[in-house]
Amino acid sequence: MVKAREVTSAREARAIVEERGLSHVKVGLFDIDGVMRGKYMSRAKFLSSLEKGFSFCDVVLGWDVKDQLYDNSRYTGWHTGYPDAPVRIVPQSCRDIPFEDDMLLFIAEFAGRAQALCPRAVLRRVVERCRTLGFDPYAALEYEFFLFDESPESVRKKGFRHLKPFTPDVFGYSMLRNSVHGELYREILDLGEGMDFPLEGLHTETGPGVLEAAIAVDDAEAAGDKAALFKTFIKVLAQRMGLMATFMSRWSGEYPGQSGHIHLSLRNRDSGDSAFFDADQPDGISRTMRQFIAGQQRLMPQFLALIAPTVNSYRRLVPGFWAPTGANWGVENRTTALRAIPGGDQSQRIEYRLGAADANPYLALAAALGSGLYGITQQWSPSEPISGNAYALKLDQGQTLPGTLWESTQQFKQSDAARELFGSDFVAHFAAGREWEEREYRRHVSDWELERYFEII
Structure with a gap:
């Protein structure tokens, strides 16, 4: 029997899913802020994706931690219509989720053009x-x-x-x-x-x-x-x-x-x-x-x-x-x-x-x-x-x-x-996200400002 942390290939990933008789598998990827985004995927879809990859809406590369959309991103936005981006599953990332019975978790990462912005790919x-x-x-x-x-x-x-x-x-x-x-x-x-x-x-x-x-x-x-x-x-x-x-x-x-x-x-x-x-x-x-x-x-x-x-x-x-x-x-x-x-x-x-x-x-x-x-x-x-x-x-x-x-x-x-x-694409995109974050902050009035200025100024 294949163990989760012994999986090193798509073939072994397929084998462990089939051995456990799983109807679904959990797949997740990390966005610009390091937040894990993902979903349950049916066994048939997962097995197909092991070989061919799958698609994930590229909006996760174009929003902040509160799911607010950047207004200054060249890569994705209303001007692109938020299309799907190619994603690949990383077989050797297979892990048990201890509190979900026999459920397995796999990390995925963006591929294609989106790979330039993918944090995991940047580190690699x-x-x-x-x-x-x-x-x-x-x-x-x-x-x-x-x-x-x-x-x-x-x-x-x-x-x-x-x-x-x-x-x-x-x-x-x-x-x-x-x-x-x-x-x-x-x-x-x-x-x-x-x-x-x-x-x-x-x-x-x-x-x-x-x-x-x-x-x-x-x-x-x-x-x-x-x-x-x-x-x-x-x-x-x-x-x-x-x-x-x-x-x-x-x-x-x-x-x-x-x-x-x-x-x-x-x-x-x-x-x-x-x-x-x-x-x-x-x-x-x-x-x-x-x-x-x-x-x-x-x-x-x-x-x-x-x-x-x-x-x-x-x-x-x-x-x-x-x-x-x-x-x-x-x-x-x-x-x-x-x-x-x-x-x-x-x-x-x-x-x-x-x-x-x-x-x-x-x-x-x-x-x-x-x-x-x-x-x-x-x-x-x-x-x-x-x-x-x-x-x-x-x-x-x-x-x-x-x-x-x-x-x-x-x-x-x-x-x-x-x-x-x-990479220039990553630098431009990450910087746009940080500028958005700072502008969002400046739009809001803090309790400190109210306490300090409301009556006295």
């Missing part, structure tokens, strides 16, 4: 570039997320205010919390094992109801799938248990934001050893690793829109809340945007600490990996590593990060490196 192209340069990339993402004792109905009834966190007060690394609520933790751990995004660690963070989960390392392309599925199905699991999870970058002004740190390493394809480790260099940091850091550092302001893609993202990037505020780096320094982690041949790596929980995992990973590779090809050198509190130091020229979504989007639009790495 960067991974292919990495392999062409002689390296195999490995990655692991870790996420912070808040849990609330709320439902989709209750949060709307409350206007998303005065929400009840799953647990009270601040209590990082709490053995009390994870023991009292052991059933929930067990469900999360089992979900990760069952859907192949296994967790190396799961613990409370500092804040009411906030958890941090570290997904196990894998090759970069698979790591993107694992992270995207983790974010989707943690929210599913929470709601099934009468809770709600949010990966919003910062939901409250009283607490730190939610990170989505990215750990990256390269291994030489010819020898299999670490491209980042050199025993003869300080902290074991090889020349390749230094160039990789330099690329990440220099392109960080240009690529910030991929890492911080929402208006809310910039609420997190402020001093004193454990989020980086400049394009800098240090060795084992958690106040910098890039943390070099010495670890010998097996675990020498870089932690891209700028990453936030609200980013599309495929695009955040493509930005972190692609910028490092660009530094290697350009043979760049990084600044001197920072020791001590990076927040207290004046930023050098070129290390200042854009302060708003609009500013970061303009830098992304003008980036030659972005067009080379991700």
Whole structure:
């Protein structure tokens, strides 16, 4: 009998569906914002699509997280009539859905012209570039997320205010919390094992109801799938248990934001050893690793829109809340945007600490990996590593990060490196979506403005 995570081909995908006697299969793909969109597909349609692909309305590439249509997209819109776009099923993405009996889930991705805009395909192209340069990339993402004792109905009834966190007060690394609520933790751990995004660690963070989960390392392309599925199905699991999870970058002004740190390493394809480790260099940091850091550092302001893609993202990037505020780096320094982690041949790596929980995992990973590779090809050198509190130091020229979504989007639009790495069509489309997002924000009047200006001004 074929097991879900042993499927590697269309033939094996067909076999597992037929062995289970499934009448329908669940198929999903990820949009620009990293939201999984999908449907149940009849067995006959699914089996046909394994060989020939199928069509999916391209509107999912032309709307925002609230299903509002972009008014500035060249690729799709009212001017194109929102036609279907070709989609291919990825057989090796087959997974069991633990709470749906024998139901199977397959990831799909856009093909044809739409492939240029597909987030999963963007990451795959960067991974292919990495392999062409002689390296195999490995990655692991870790996420912070808040849990609330709320439902989709209750949060709307409350206007998303005065929400009840799953647990009270601040209590990082709490053995009390994870023991009292052991059933929930067990469900999360089992979900990760069952859907192949296994967790190396799961613990409370500092804040009411906030958890941090570290997904196990894998090759970069698979790591993107694992992270995207983790974010989707943690929210599913929470709601099934009468809770709600949010990966919003910062939901409250009283607490730190939610990170989505990215750990990256390269291994030489010819020898299999670490491209980042050199025993003869300080902290074991090889020349390749230094160039990789330099690329990440220099392109960080240009690529910030991929890492911080929402208006809310910039609420997190402020001093004193454990989020980086400049394009800098240090060795084992958690106040910098890039943390070099010495670890010998097996675990020498870089932690891209700028990453936030609200980013599309495929695009955040493509930005972190692609910028490092660009530094290697350009043979760049990084600044001197920072020791001590990076927040207290004046930023050098070129290390200042854009302060708003609009500013970061303009830098992304003008980036030659972005067009080379991700393609001109993707850069134009993604930038249009971010400009739309910022304009939607400016159309609305906030409670802060009313409280501040209504009577006094």
